[in-house]
Amino acid sequence: MDTSLLAALQAAPQLQRRAAEVLETEGDRAAPALRKEGTDPELAAAALTLAVLRRQARAKFGERAERMYFTREGLEQATRWPVAARRAARFAQCEAAVTDLCCGIGTDVLAFAEAGLAVEAVETSPETAAIAKANAEVLGLDVRVRVGDALEVGLGEAVFADPARRLGGARAGGASRRSFDPAAYSPPLDLLLQRMRGVRHAAVKLGPGIGHEWMDREGAEAEWVSVDRDVVEACLWLGGTAACHRASVCRDGVWHEMTGTGRARAETGEVAEYLYEPDGAVIRAGLVAELAEQLGAHTGHEDIAYLYGGDLRATPFARAWKVEEVWPLHPKKLRGLLAERKVGRLTIKQRGTGIVPAELRRQLKLKGPNEATLVATRLGERHVAILCSEAPALSRSSLG
Numbered sequence: 325m326d327t328s329l330l331a332a333l334q335a336a337p338q339l340q341r342r343a344a345e346v347l348e349t350e351g352d353r354a355a356p357a358l359r360k361e362g363t364d365p366e367l368a369a370a371a372l373t374l375a376v377l378r379r380q381a382r383a384k385f386g387e388r389a390e391r392m393y394f395t396r397e398g399l400e401q402a403t404r405w406p407v408a409a410r411r412a413a414r415f416a417q418c419e420a421a422v423t424d425l426c427c428g429i430g431t432d433v434l435a436f437a438e439a440g441l442a443v444e445a446v447e448t449s450p451e452t453a454a455i456a457k458a459n460a461e462v463l464g465l466d467v468r469v470r471v472g473d474a475l476e477v478g479l480g481e482a483v484f485a486d487p488a489r490r491l492g493g494a495r496a497g498g499a500s501r502r503s504f505d506p507a508a509y510s511p512p513l514d515l516l517l518q519r520m521r522g523v524r525h526a527a528v529k530l531g532p533g534i535g536h537e538w539m540d541r542e543g544a545e546a547e548w549v550s551v552d553r554d555v556v557e558a559c560l561w562l563g564g565t566a567a568c569h570r571a572s573v574c575r576d577g578v579w580h581e582m583t584g585t586g587r588a589r590a591e592t593g594e595v596a597e598y599l600y601e602p603d604g605a606v607i608r609a610g611l612v613a614e615l616a617e618q619l620g621a622h623t624g625h626e627d628i629a630y631l632y633g634g635d636l637r638a639t640p641f642a643r644a645w646k647v648e649e650v651w652p653l654h655p656k657k658l659r660g661l662l663a664e665r666k667v668g669r670l671t672i673k674q675r676g677t678g679i680v681p682a683e684l685r686r687q688l689k690l691k692g693p694n695e696a697t698l699v700a701t702r703l704g705e706r707h708v709a710i711l712c713s714e715a716p717a718l719s720r721s722s723l724g
């Protein structure tokens with residue numbers, strides 16, 4: 325959205341409300357309906373786009389989305405509010421003013437300000453910086469936003485950066501898509517880290533798939549974050565922190581954390597009465613062995629993150645299933661066994677066997693009223709299919 329359109333929208337709160345109403349009542353006919361009421365076509369289109377984005381933004385921002393300003397790309401890249409608020413609370417402990425080097429539409433910066441921190445925001449795109457400014461204004465937060473380059477501005481005692489992981493234009497073949505290569509982030513991660521060297525408190529938000537070689541640094545904490553089982557980001561904490569790996573898991577609005585070295589290996593053994601599937605943040609942080617210890621469990625293969633334990637323990641860090649049967653992984657035999665049990669609805673999970681669940685499902689020709697979960701995996705070199713059912717409701721809310 326260009327800055328003059330943004331200013332026109334800011335000056336017309338009644339048009340913003342009307343666009344949301346018309347979108348609700350007219351759906352696809354909303355644009356002609358607004359134009360018919362005399363709204364300038366370009367402004368009508370911008371107001372409707374904003375109304376659509378506000379609807380989508382509720383998942384990340386809750387009710388404050390109704391008042392905020394977004395671009396599609398800005399919203400896609402934005403941190404979820406609970407994650408930003410939690411990070412801000414951690415920064416607030418160091419009581420230093422924070423510079424956000426790549427503020428985007430301003431989510432993290434708003435969370436810092438809401439946590440009572442003095443903040444300065446930097447953003448290379450003037451249009452995006454204007455949106456961040458508009459968001460601070462509409463939420464009544466005191467934030468200084470300036471257009472600049474993260475690699476050139478002066479730094480304070482505390483620094484946060486969330487480099488862009490989208491490739492746009494020619495590099496991405498015309499479309500915007502995610503980059504998994506930290507050297508292709510904007511700004512490039514290695515330059516950003518060089519720039520941040522020596523800063524007292526710093527954190528960099530990264531894609532959850534980032535390699536451990538980028539995260540394992542002297543005196544740095546490597547954190548992976550999940551919200552309701554979705555691994556949403558990694559965060560590298562630098563300065564004033566003990567070196568460790570952390571999994572931060574948000575379930576139903578409550579945060580749970582576990583830490584470790586990221587290098588421990590769980591013991592291996594046979595399938596037991598319960599199968600646990602660790603949360604993705606625990607797996608990416610390399611904390612499966614620590615979780616195994618908490619659960620009194622072990623893996624079936626040193627590289628596969630399913631755990632087996634003799635008793636059912638409530639944990640926010642894993643889903644649990646009751647093991648019913650352990651069979652060899654032979655599609656033909658499985659077909660007969662599942663037919664005997666009249667299983668018509670089957671969730672297939674797989675790790676370490678290379679099978680394609682959709683293909684296996686086709687081969688199984690499922691029919692019947694019963695429902696089950698089949699986990700295809702390896703026990704050492706043996707390929708097995710484990711038939712499971714939902715674990716008893718020991719504490720459904722904390723087990724998931």
Ligand SMILES: C[S@@+](CC[C@H](N)C(=O)[O-])C[C@H]1O[C@@H](n2cnc3c(N)ncnc32)[C@H](O)[C@@H]1O
Nearest residue numbers: 402403426428430431448473474486488510511
């Ligand atoms: C991932 S987004 C930030 C999202 C933000 N943390 C939020 O949650 O709303 C990254 C932003 O960095 C900006 N950016 C890219 N290169 C930059 C640079 N060299 N200096 C400052 N900002 C930059 C992009 O324009 C983009 O808006």
